Amino acid sequence: MLQTALHFSHTLLKxxxxxxxTVVDATMGNGNDTAFLAELVGSNGLVYAFDVQEQALLNTKKKLDELGLREQVRLLQQGHETIETVIAKEESLSAAIFNLGYLPKSDKQIITKPDTTKMALDALLIRLKPKGRIILVVYYGHTGGEAELALVQEFSQQLPQEEYSVLTYQFINQKNNPPILFCIEKKNS
Incomplete structure (x- = not known):
């Protein structure tokens, strides 16, 4: 059976x-990806988890505490556009994940935006180690979602093929704008 975009994102990260x-959850949301990443990096690893909403931070902290994964996670109540100032340029990242759109069961007016997502992608690319991956799961069936999808698509298509491989994964016969997954992998230098 084909995997959903969410499950495939986890396969690609594993x-x-x-x-x-060291890895990044650029949109911590309810903490599912943050917890998944924390398990993968173990107690000696580090997960930087970003979100602008206090509720996301509280939900994620609770989940991590319940699972005993809090020690290896740095929770940041700030946008992913601040990656540039939070993570040193010398820091080598093996992966990052975004779920672009809005926090499920919350204010649908608070959404990720193309300009901040681009800033985050620019900051991540220079920190991504060879064979590292950036996963973007783009939920675009809301106001502003099409613009962000266009940004991610254009950004990904413009990456030089000598340095990066880019994959898209989507179900094309489903209703209600199923999410589209993008995977950017840095090639060996």
Whole structure:
């Protein structure tokens, strides 16, 4: 059976993340990806988790505490556009994940935006180690979602093929704008 975009994103991350790695959850939401990443990097690794909403931070902290994964996670109540100032340029990241759109069961007016997503992608690319991956799961069936999808598509298509491989994954016969997954992988330098 074909995997959903969410499950496929986890498959793609499992292939490149090892114990002790440093990774980013650019949109922590309810903490599902943050917890998944924390398990993969183990107690010697580090997960930077970003979200602008206090509710996301509280939900994620609760989940991590319940699972005993809080030690290896740095929770940041700020937008992913601040990656540039939070993570040193010398820091080597093995992976990052975005779920672009809005926090489920919350204010649908608070959405990720193309300009901040681009800033985050620019900051992540220079920190991504060879064979590292950036996963973007784009939920675009809301106001502003099409603009962000266009940005991610254009950004991904313009990456030089000598340096990056880019994959898209989507179900094309489903209703209600199913999410589209993008995977950017840095090639060996």
């Amino acid at each position: 292939e490149v993340i090892q114990v002790g790695d």
